[in-house]
Amino acid sequence: MELLLWRHAEAEDGTADLERRLSARGEKQARRVAAWLNDRLPGTARILTSPAVRTQQTAAALMALADRKLKVVPQLAPGADPEDFLRAVDWPNARSTVVAVGHQPTLGLVASTLLAGSAQYWSIKKGALWWLSSRAEDGEGTAALLAMIHPGLL
Secondary structure, eight states: OEEEEEEOOOBOOSSOGGGOOBOHHHHHHHHHHHHHHHTTSOTTOEEEEOSSHHHHHHHHHHHTTSOOOEEEOGGGSTTOOHHHHHHHTTTTTOSSOEEEEEOTTHHHHHHHHHHHSSOOOOOOOTTOEEEEEEEEETTEEEEEEEEEEOGGGO
């Protein structure tokens, strides 16, 4: 399984958390990462987002480039438990690539759990994407980091 952890791009302040929209800078960040991702993502990939507007807008930048469907998943909401998040994306058993657009600190906790074996407060910057792959070593499922992309580098 391949799991892409994509943190929502920069959002505006001043409204209820789930209603916050992307800023102009955030829209640009989302488009940059989406363009990079679209060239590499299999057509069968599933796109999952939190219920927050800013995550759906971030994913919409990718969906605008190809005919993809988005599914809103409550277990990806702000403050989500990392174990619930991993169950919701079906790690490591999903048959297709999953792009999960979510929030900090959950994404950092998920990444550290998969890569280092324990939940740690790793920082994933706004708009950044971490591409992980499951693999079996000595009969145990582990994760490998395939790529980390920050919109400022594109």
